[in-house]
Structures are given as C-alpha cells and as structure tokens.
Amino acid sequence: MNILFISKLSQFARSVLPISKYVEMGKQLGHRVALYGEQTNEPPQLPYSLDAKVFDVAIFVVYESWDFPDMPYLAQLLDGVPRERRFIIDCCGRYNDTVRVEHDFNHLEKMDGHQGWEWVEGFEAVADTILQPTRKPLRTNVRSFLWHAFDPASVAKPYQTEQEAVEAWSNSDRNSKPYAMTYVGHNWQRWTQIRGLLEGVQPLSADFGPIAIAGSDWEKRPEWAAQLGLQGVDVDPELFARARVQPRPPIPFQEMIAFMSQGRFSPVVQRPLFNELGFVTNRIFATFCADTIPLLMLSKELVESIYGPSAEPLRIDQDVKDHISQILRNPAPYWKAVLDTRKYLAVHHTFQHRFQQLLGILEGKA
C-alpha cells in the first residue's frame, strides 16, 4: 500500500518519531510510506512527495491547525484524494466536544483562533475516518488507534535479568548517569504534575542528585502564557533551585532516549486532558527504551491497559519520596517490572503491530 502522511514535522515535538518509524516499517514490509511536501534536507531524512494521486491513502496527523498544509497544497489533497481515502489521526483530542480538565483543554479560541465546532466540522470536511490514540474514544464515530508505539531496537541497555540491570544502575557513576532524574517534554500543561514530583523528591537526601528537564519554556513562564492568562505552563525558580533542577533546551527526538538514560529515574507524566481522554503519547513508550526506571504518574487503568500487569510497581500510587526511597533501597523488583514491561510492550505494542493495525483500518478489515 502507498501511504502518504501529512503533518508539520519538527525534530523537537509532536509525531516526528512515529512517522519516522512508520516510514521504516513500510520499507521493511514492502509498502511505500512518504510525507506530503517538498523533499527537504532537514533531518530526519524521510521521503517526501507532492504527488498525492499516486498514494492509496492520505493520513493527516493533526496536533495543531497548521498541521493542515497551506494553500494550494491542502486543496491539492482534497481535490486529488477521494474523501473515503483520507484519514485523520487526532493526536490531541480535538475531535470532541470542548473538554476542560483542571486548566487544560482541547479547544481554546484565544490560543489558536478556532472555536470547538470548527475543529469538529473542519475534521469532518477533510476525512470520513478519524482515529484517536486512546482505547476509549468519547465519540462513537471515532476509531481507537494508538499510533505511538514501542521500538525494542531502541532500548538503550537490553538487560537480560534484573540483577544485571540493578548492578549497572546501582554502580553507575556520575559520568554515565549525572542526574538523579531526567525528563524530556515541553512545559505545556505539565507543570502541576512536575511540581508535585519535585516537591515530592525534595525531602530526599541531598545526594539524590540533580534533575535535568529538557524542553521548551522551562527557564521561565513564557510571556505568551502570561498574556493569554494560561495556567499549566508555569515554573517556580525557587523550587527548581531547591530540587536542583537544571532546565535544558529542547533536544531532537533522536537524542531523547540517550538523554533520559542519563538519569536514574524518568517520570512519565501526561497532560490532564490526555489523562482524561486516555490518550497515549510517544513518552509512554519511549521511556521504556531508556536506561532508567520510569516513574509512572498515570492512572491505574491506563497503566494496566497499555503496559500490562507487570508495570504496576512502577506507578506512583503513594508519596513520591516513599516510592523513590523504596526503589533506591531495593531496586530489583522495580527493574524486574521494567524488563517485564519491555517484554510486554514488545509483544503487544511495537511499531510493527501498529503498522499492521493501521493497514487493517486503511483496508477496511479492522
């Protein structure tokens, strides 16, 4: 099958990782997968095409309104690819009624100029089939497709046993693991969770080590957020100082796993909206590729449904300090949980699985 993805790629955000993997998977499985647009030399090196007619399907991967191409390209796609062969992967739950959770939201006109109904009707104008990366879409006409996936080949240290992992992890020096904790993600609707985490680790002993957070807008609350009166994009420099947080600029997706592997722990946190909608993201899977112990700040239901039964010990279900202290005292059961979860993900959630699931949907078989 010839599959054309349409999305604005950035090395630092959104779906650059899964799209790269689907291109790779397509090659391996004998399909042609390309991105819509003019060929570019910007990394990652991916095949591009503007000839939409030679593709069997066009899949719009949408986070923001600008993921739809400018004119005349959008019209080329709408005129050149029949509607029944156009699909949308709705990565932020835009195709819903307006949802507000804490200070998070799926629509906000002052943010992007679009009202909620415009997202819904705009999506319906583009495609018949809308997919969301959740097990439980709210709308009955939305199909579940998790989109993001686990890549076993990207596991930084494929330990065979938890003892091996514990030994490497416990004996890691300041060169290999300079940080107690690492996090990769932009400061967008994650502050409440990150603040809770940092407040939780503060009472740990001073030798817990520094924390590195890579992403945009962690240095200070961005001006645009202040101007728009948006919460959920805050920072607290004093708390950062107390918790020894080192904000870092965004890193390209190719360096994400290596960066997370520089910390002994790495949290998996989600926007409140995504928790509410049960959405999955890159980080849910990629954190298990890093040489780190994931701290799952997710609901029990999401952890069980995505990671399987072994991941539960990794979920912070109590005081953060107690949870981390227990791991530090006795890391073996937690590393066992990591390794068992990796196995589970390799059986159920690889990009190969996803690609086959996607083909099933595109061919009308699934």
Place this chain on the structure above:
Amino acid sequence: MRILFVIDKRINAGSIRAVASYVSAADRMGHTIAVYGSPDSSLPKVRFSVEPDRFDFVVFILESKLNWLSGLRVARILRTVPHERRVVLDADGLYNDIVSLGDYDRNHASIAERNRWREACDRLGSRIFQPTLTPLDPRIKPLLFYGYAPEEEARAEDPSGKTVDIVHLSHNWWRWKELEELLLPAVGRMRERIGEICFLGLWWDGCPPWAAALGLTEAFRVDQARLKSLRITVRPPVPFTQVISAMSSGKVNIMTQRPLFQRLGIITSKYFEIFCADTVPLALIGPELAQSVYGPAGRDLTLNGQIEQRLLAALETPEHFRGSVQQVREHLRTHHSYQTRVQQLVAALEA
C-alpha cells in the same frame, strides 16, 4: 444576493475597512454581505457568518499571504461551497506573471512562488478579479473593489489649527525608493518652510527581523538617519477606524503607491480614504491615472514633476485646492461609492 467575504482580519492593514463599507452599502441595497467568522466586538459594523453554504458566492480576498487561511476553515468552505460559487479577489496582483520593476519591487521572487499562488487562486475560486481597470492577464477580470465612503468625510476645520503640516499614512512596504528619489529631495530643499512631517505606519523604524529569511529586506528598506535629518517623525500604525482622523490631523496628506501597484494599475483603499480626510490630498501618481480615478480635477492633486511647488502651495494657500478636492469628492460619490461597488460586484458575480 448573499455574498460571503473570506478575509485576513487585520485591524491596521488590508481590506477590513472596505469590507465594513460593503456590509452597510449592501444592507441599504437589499443584498447581504458578511465576513466569514464569529462576531468580533472590535468590528461592530461588520456582519459575520460561519455558514458559507447559506451564501450565493464566497469571495476570498487575498493580499500578499496565504498562511492566514486556516486549513480547518478552508476545508469546510471547499466542501460546502461548489467551485463555481467561489471567486478570488487578487488584491495585490500576484496572479500575474512575474513583474519585476528595476530590480526593486516585484510580485514574486520566483516562478515556483508564482505558480503556487496561481494554483491556490485557481483551486479556491473559479474566477479571479483584480482591483484594476487594466488587468495584464486575460484570465483576470477587472473589479475595482475599494471605494469611496462619503458618510466618512471628515468635517472641515480651520487648517491653521492643525499641528502637523504633512502626513504620510502608509506602511513602509516597497515605498522607500520612490520616497528617496522623489519626495525626500524636494522636502530637503524646502524643509525650513514646512512644519512637522509625520509618517504613520509599520516599519518606518526599521526592517522587521523576519524579513531577511524571506528575502524581503529590500521591501522594508529605510534610511532612518535621513528621516531624522529631515526631522520626519515616525509613528506607529493606526487602526482602520482612526485612519481618516489621523489623516485629518495633517494640513496636507501625501499618498504614495508601491511601484508594482502603479505598474498593474491597482487601485487601493488609500485612493479613496485620503479624500474622506479633512486635508489637501496630494498623490504621487501620474496625472492620467489620477484623472481616470478622480476625474479631471484629480490632475490638480498629483505631485508628479512638481512636488515642491504643489506641496508649498497646498501648505500656504490650501484654499486654492478646496475646489479641486470638492470636485473630486463629487466624482467619487458618483462613480466610486460603495453602493456602486456593490452593484459592480453583484454584476461581476452574476456574469
């Protein structure tokens, strides 16, 4: 007829003022004109609608960019309104072949850019209009979109009460060369005889930082030292609701037009706004073009070839220009009112 405009809703540039006039003129004539979007409290006189399928025609008003067209909205309009009921007003003449003027002003930097624009227009609309009487391309239909709004004429006040002698209200967009070569030397020669000169608009204080990446530094060229040495005050742009009052603060207003628009004969909103203001309007355009738009009296209000004489005369004996201004206003009321424009638009869409 029910007509829906799709427009980039910029408050201090573009076509929003014209659209507001179209809405009220159409109301008076039994037609309905609205702008795509939700009601906007900053534009109380503009009707908005988000139901394109309830209109007979959708008019995309394109100026120099396409990226303001949200994919969500375009997809919805393209789906609900058939191609034959969609048209494009190509306000900046970008549908033409490449027109490059002395390596300065141009409509496109490359053929690829021109092709993209053309394809966008062709896919958005079945017909292309330009606000010129003399389109260069046979596929383009002439449609003078901008017009005169007599109801906005400012009340005449004593010129001696005005604090500014010369106002030039325009953004610095492909205008510097003409100013540098024609206007500023004349101003320099008689600077001591003129009071305050004020330029209002964007980019007179420098080239915007994003211009270089787009290869557009020349479009924003400005010599601030020269402005300073001529004691020309630079002020920020005003919203469209304050354009006429800002123009009326000057005894004389100068209208300039970028070379490309002169070449294409594009008639902009400024041609008409300047005659609503309580001022002596002087246009830096040729007398023939002035006559074609303004009528015979328009020739007396051009600056071509006699900048110093006309400027000084307008400042020192404004009463000598009053007759010409009134004659032009009368001509504009008769031939270029928004009521006339609505008739022309309806006729063009029905054709």
